[in-house]
Amino acid sequence: MSSEYPIITWKELIKHFKRSSLWVVVEGMVYDVTTYLDKHPGGEEILRKCGAKDATEQFLEYNHSNYARSILASRIVGQLTDEPPPHNYAQLLKQRKQRVKNPYQAVTWEELALHNTSDDAWIVIDDDVYDVTDFLAQHPGGMKLLLDKAGDDASTHFHRINHSQQAHQIMSELQVGVIIGIKPKKKQKQAPTNYVLIMFIIVVLFIFIYLFLF
Numbered sequence: 001m002s003s004e005y006p007i008i009t010w011k012e013l014i015k016h017f018k019r020s021s022l023w024v025v026v027e028g029m030v031y032d033v034t035t036y037l038d039k040h041p042g043g044e045e046i047l048r049k050c051g052a053k054d055a056t057e058q059f060l061e062y063n064h065s066n067y068a069r070s071i072l073a074s075r076i077v078g079q080l081t082d083e084p085p086p087h088n089y090a091q092l093l094k095q096r097k098q099r100v101k102n103p104y105q106a107v108t109w110e111e112l113a114l115h116n117t118s119d120d121a122w123i124v125i126d127d128d129v130y131d132v133t134d135f136l137a138q139h140p141g142g143m144k145l146l147l148d149k150a151g152d153d154a155s156t157h158f159h160r161i162n163h164s165q166q167a168h169q170i171m172s173e174l175q176v177g178v179i180i181g182i183k184p185k186k187k188q189k190q191a192p193t194n195y196v197l198i199m200f201i202i203v204v205l206f207i208f209i210y211l212f213l214f
């Protein structure tokens with residue numbers, strides 16, 4: 001796709017559903033309507049519901065004027081990618097919205113463990129659960145450190161660094177829940193002793209057979 005506008009991926013779009021940053025898609029273009037919300041003649045609520053979504057149908061349904069289109073023109077962020085949205089995009093967006101409404105929801109260790117990829121990374125620090133997906137690339141300590149701990153408890157590693165007040169401020173915006181229950185023990189790797197024991201028995205057997213035959 002060649003375009004004079006930046007290409008906006010679904011991964012980028014999904015971040016902008018909040019009152020503090022609200023993007024909508026109309027006819028393939030992405031618009032930032034954050035500062036227009038309280039000016040919209042159709043009301044703020046109706047526009048907020050379209051945050052991070054394709055609002056083409058609704059926009060056309062209300063037969064918006066050319067004036068409305070001119071407002072859009074001044075708020076272009078880019079062109080939405082040609083790629084189809086992830087099959088569970090609507091569900092992912094709903095989950096994000098719910099988390100913002102209730103940043104203290106209970107999260108089990110089993111649920112936490114599912115959020116262990118760069119597309120969906122949660123970590124626990126001191127019993128609080130943080131969604132660091134959108135912060136991975138911005139972390140001054142690097143993406144890898146956070147990703148290594150995705151789906152897990154990062155408290156010890158986190159406290160090795162004396163994170164600043166600013167870091168704690170960022171954390172308060174990333175919190176999506178509190179962890180409940182007891183952390184399941186990691187499965188111990190099978191100790192090599194069994195293997196050594198079996199080898200030992202085989203060698204002894206061979207020695208016995210050798211001594212018996214000769």
Ligand code: HEM
Nearest residue numbers: 024041042046050055058059062063064065067068071072
């Ligand atoms: C995406 C950016 C949007 C812009 C810039 C915008 C702008 C406007 C403007 C300027 C008007 C006044 C009438 C006109 O000039 O057409 C208007 C009215 C209206 N808009 Fe939007 N609109 C947007 C999206 C939407 C969406 C997605 C919906 C529905 C979900 C919506 C629902 C309405 C309604 C119901 C009215 C009529 C208000 C009334 O006459 O009481 N708008 N909008």
Ligand code: HEM
Nearest residue numbers: 130140141145146154157158161162163164166167170171
């Ligand atoms: C939501 C969680 C986290 C946030 C918001 C965060 C934020 C930050 C910030 C803002 C800095 C810059 C220095 C400062 O202001 O303190 C930083 C540095 C750093 N962070 Fe994190 N961090 C988080 C989690 C972690 C974790 C889990 C680890 C370790 C696994 C880690 C390791 C580091 C390291 C190594 C540095 C670099 C220190 C340096 O080079 O001076 N961070 N972090």
